[in-house]
Amino acid sequence: MTRILQPFIAATLFALALSAGAQEPAKAAADGTLVDAKGMTLYTFDRDAGGKSMCNGPCATNWPPLMASGDAKNMGDWTVVTRDDGSKQWAYKGKPVYTWVKDTKPGDKTGNG
Numbered sequence: 490m491t492r493i494l495q496p497f498i499a500a501t502l503f504a505l506a507l508s509a510g511a512q513e514p515a516k517a518a519a520d521g522t523l524v525d526a527k528g529m530t531l532y533t534f535d536r537d538a539g540g541k542s543m544c545n546g547p548c549a550t551n552w553p554p555l556m557a558s559g560d561a562k563n564m565g566d567w568t569v570v571t572r573d574d575g576s577k578q579w580a581y582k583g584k585p586v587y588t589w590v591k592d593t594k595p596g597d598k599t600g601n602g
Contacts, residue, residue, distance in 0.1 A: 514579040528595025552587040554578040
């Protein structure tokens with residue numbers, strides 16, 4: 490895990506907010522970093538490919554996936570991917586996203602690098 494999702498096109502997030510009944514899976518923080526609903530930084534995993542998470546077991550314990558509900562629908566750049574255990578996870582532009590267990594408060598970015 491070495492990449493923090495950086496500044497995004499405001500129009501994309503605005504379009505997500507306007508989608509009928511859509512619940513944004515994440516939002517941009519003031520510095521442009523993508524964060525979950527609790528304000529925790531989201532990361533991608535370099536080994537994920539083809540819209541599939543390669544982070545399972547102990548990896549997923551350290552890098553908790555941004556989980557999606559079973560009835561979540563794709564929205565713009567956000568897609569729902571199925572994990573190896575059958576649960577659902579959010580992906581941004583095809584890359585599954587995760588938090589980092591050692592980020593303890595909103596704004597922490599200790600998982601980068």
